Amino acid sequence: MRIAMIGTGYVGLVSGACFSEFGTNVVCVDKDVTKIEKLHENIMPIFEPGLDKLVENNVSGGRLEFTTDLKEAVKDADAVFIAVGTPTRRGDGHADLSYVYAAAKEIAEAMEGYTVVVTKSTVPVGTGDEVERIIRETRPDADFDVVSNPEFLREGSAIEDFMRPDRVVIGTESERAQEVMRQLYRPLFLIETPILFTQRRTSELIKYAANTFLAAKITFINEIADLCEKVGADVQAVSKGIGLDGRIGKKFLHAGPGYGGSCFPKDTLALVKTAQDYGSPLKIIETVVEVNAERKKQMATKVIDACGGSVEGKKIAILGVAFKPNTDDMR
Template structure:
């Protein structure tokens, strides 16, 4: 089957590469000349473990290709996946669907009868209806279907998530679209991955509801962590105690500095706007968004308080980790941004290190000294702060860290260490909810 992927960002590139690894012929299309040139030269524009090898393997096999020529790509396409960005729209928080609609309008005259157009981008309820209207208006008489197929990929584990999914959700309003999507995903269903077919609007809402629920779990355990600190309990014990309840589950119950990334912040906000539009306000999600926004700056204040509180002009903090999570270079809505800004507002100089995210961080965080390794970031600092849970920060040489710091203070915002181990090395140790 010939699949065309519109957009070579995170979702498009991972999905297209995995589809080609299933044996489909995949053509990825993008308007960004530099991105296409890089991909044609074997350079991957994002960091995702294993993606470079997967792309190279399928390009060599002739199943995966990249182009800017949309007309040529669509010539014999059986399915066209729209995988363009849907960022929060400036001013009102709604999802910006301009890229989705532009793709639909541009492709319409180039499509052949029987094609299935699939929204892979995260889009609000009713987007598929508008895509269908646009294509029908631009290509009268064309026989086509529009479906929804939301992605559920975790950055840092996207390939495994795609190939071994908890579920595959397809939103279809006709039998032909369902048959085509079932054929595309047949390699997964043979491995017992459940394929769930529902209405197009149901699939669109499922994506937002899933992300909002996970964001709620994060917000909940973060607030419980704050309470644990006040009452003298350990949030790790509480999380384990509730997580063993199969109705709750133990995932997304790790306290930290708040959620970030490309999905949760914009998707929770877009879901709120959808609720408002349909006069079905989502008060719980609204509280989660507010709580998470406050959480990020409060973590900066937590560091300042650990250093003695008040203004800390002239002090230096070594920040370990900048990306919103480990195993990605994604800085979008990372808690590190607010934490660094809060420290800088208090007159603190920031030195930082991240294994993959520093080039992206330089675009959004100013006046930071970016260092070549974690020890360089801590050299001469008054405190060490772990912001991102990279594996390289889990086994720091604590004796070396202590010798580099002016003050042996470790603020662990990811609870990577045990208090006993750190304090035995002569540190003051500050964690989250413990």
């Protein structure tokens, strides 16, 4: 099989490299000429443990290519993955889908024969419907299906997450599209990875629901940490005590300065806005967003208090600026 991966950012590059490791022929596409030139020299645009070696091996094996020519990459592809950015839109908190929709239009103009168009980017519910509309409007004669296949990659362990995931979620009711996706993920099926086929809108919501739940868990333990300081309890012991409960689990129960990174801030905001638009507000997540924003200010206040009430004229060292280990992401 042959796939085109539109976008060589974090999701696109890792996904493309991992699919090629499965034995699939992959062409990664990006408009950034400099980025593609560097990838040809095996210079990665991001830091992810093991990614440079994975890319090098599969380029050498003839399974992975990089190009700025979207039309050439798409025309022979069995599946085209949209893995472009969906940043928070300025002013209103919604996800900016302009890159997704622009990619959909270019894909429509380039594809030949039956093609599965897959949204790998994190997108709000209903985005797949709009992608389908754009392609149909651009190419009324096109033979295609639009599928949702959200990524669940953690920065710092993304390759392991792709190669040995907890699950794969695929949103489509088309039997032809399901068969293409089954072939692409066959190596994971063979190691008994759960593969969940759902409706497209359900798949889109699963991604947001997962990330906002984890953000809520982080926010919960941070508020418990505040209470521990007031009552003289040890938040680490509290975290361990509740994390040992199998219904709760120990992950994402580490108190700190609040969640950050490339996903949680924008995804919580986007889900809040989507829920409001549909007249079904998520009060819990609205509070999570509010509490997390306040948490950052509290951390600054703690630093000032530790410096005697003022930081004027003082030097402050920061040990580590990325939001987590094994990544260069400072968001």
